[in-house]
Amino acid sequence: MAAGRTVQPPSAPADPPRRSEAPALGRRLTSLTVACLVLGALVATSASATPSARGPSxxxxxxxxxxxxxxxxxxxxxxxxxxxxxxxxxxxxxVKLLLALDVLWDLGPDHQVPAADRTRLEAMLRGSDDGVASYYWTQRGGSRIIERTATRLGLTGTAPPPAAYPGHWGYTALTASDTVRIYRYLLDQAPAAVREVVMGNLRRSTRCANDGYDQRFGIPSASVGPWAVKQGWSGFTSGGPTADAGTPAATSAAAPASRRTRGATEAAPPRHPTTAASTATVDLARPALHSTGTVGADDRAIVAVLTLHPVGTPYGSAYTHLTHLVASLDVPGAQRPSGTWLGTLGSGVRVRADATTDSAVITTLPAGVEVLVDCQKRGRPISDGPRSSDWWAHLPQYGGYMTNVYVDTSGERIPGVPVC
Structure with missing residues (x-):
């Protein structure tokens, strides 16, 4: 839906106000009942017309x-x-890019991918399935995978996990420059069949990863498209979501336990790393959030943004910062989405297909994340404590609506945002 498009708003429904669009403000959602959920401590965010990551700091x-x-x-x-x-x-x-390339390197001259590997690679590249990554890490020699691919691709800053953590593929050292080199190989030198397997799956990256985390931060949120992405996150505590059968988190080979920190399959670092780990140059303690991939027609721009955040940073805060940072960069070929960036309130706020609680749930929002709003329309009235509204904000990056009750703005309507 384009910003500024005006249609006749529907009459307010006769049903009484609902309070089901999120737990009470400031409380955490305790179960995963929709396709994608990210939990974190509630943080205050303020409305901003455009994202900015290049401030005084x-x-x-x-x-x-x-x-x-x-x-x-x-x-x-x-x-x-x-x-x-x-x-x-x-x-x-x-690092799953390197795992995939190592598998595909062994293909015969016809470059035919066995059905089992095609299924595994799809899960690993689209939904970031940790179980598949661990399978390949074990089957193909662990750290030797990194040594092989680094040599083949001429990667100068890539190294296997520290000696104290030999089985933890997520602790592989990587630089932004080497990440660009990986994509340049895929786009300019790899056999066409290899390119299609990897880039074709990255173009179909799912909103929800197989562990239940929303992975549309950074490049996908800062660009209208086309794009292809491989994201990375580690060290963020989920808070213990559980999943209904059929959701990605429930069916994943790496489904979370009752409590999970992303990075557990990679083996999350102890609070006080061992002496051997402490001497490594790679930071294993701070939460990591990375957005990498291509943007624009014909994959014009290759983007690699790697970030580390202070211990305890909520996922929604890191998600928002990384998205704003990517949006501030000079990315040739990128089409920026239009709208207004606004903070959100509460946690587990639902994004729905339409402005009513009767419509399908698309996802739930990370606590404290900012969202892009391009228009708003009247729908089912919602109340929570002193806040109430029958207006719903349209979120173009999610393709759905959230009630204005949980938009960090005063009043029932969002000032300056047009009617859909």
Missing amino acids: GPDGPAGVTTGIAVFDRTTGRYTEQLNAETQFRSASV
């Missing part, structure tokens, strides 16, 4: 955030953005 943003950035324009053959591009970060799930 520079691209790194809030104090304590470390960022590595590389944006490469394939048309000109030049970098448009570089910041700490050679700094090593733990890869989290971005």
